[in-house]
Amino acid sequence: MLLTTQHDLNQVAKNYFGNLFNSYSDSFDEVLEVIHPSVSDMDNNMLTVPFHKDDSKEALYHIHPDKSPGPNGLHYAFHKKIFWSICVDEINSACCVWLNGGFV
Numbered sequence: 001m002l003l004t005t006q007h008d009l010n011q012v013a014k015n016y017f018g019n020l021f022n023s024y025s026d027s028f029d030e031v032l033e034v035i036h037p038s039v040s041d042m043d044n045n046m047l048t049v050p051f052h053k054d055d056s057k058e059a060l061y062h063i064h065p066d067k068s069p070g071p072n073g074l075h076y077a078f079h080k081k082i083f084w085s086i087c088v089d090e091i092n093s094a095c096c097v098w099l100n101g102g103f104v
Helices: 006-020 041-047 053-061 076-101
Strands: none
Touching: 053 076
C-alpha cells in the first residue's frame, strides 16, 4: 500500500498501535483462572492498610544520614537536623497523600 498523505500515514500508525494495545476480550477470567495467588488474605490485608504519618516518619528516619546528597549538594543529615522540625507535618502529609492516593 502506497501512502501519499500525512493523514494516511497517521491513520496507519493509529490503527497499528490501536490494535496492538487494544484488548480483544472483555473478560480476563480465562487468564485469571491459571494464575494462582501468591499473597495470602492476611498478607493482602496488611499490604492494603492505609499509610499513616508514623510510617513515613519511620521510613525517613531509616535513611542513612550520609547517603546521596540532594540536588543542592546537602546530605539528608543536614535536612533532618535543620529542617525536620519545621517541615515534618508537610512531609508526612505529602507522603500519606501520595502513598494512599497516588498523587500529591
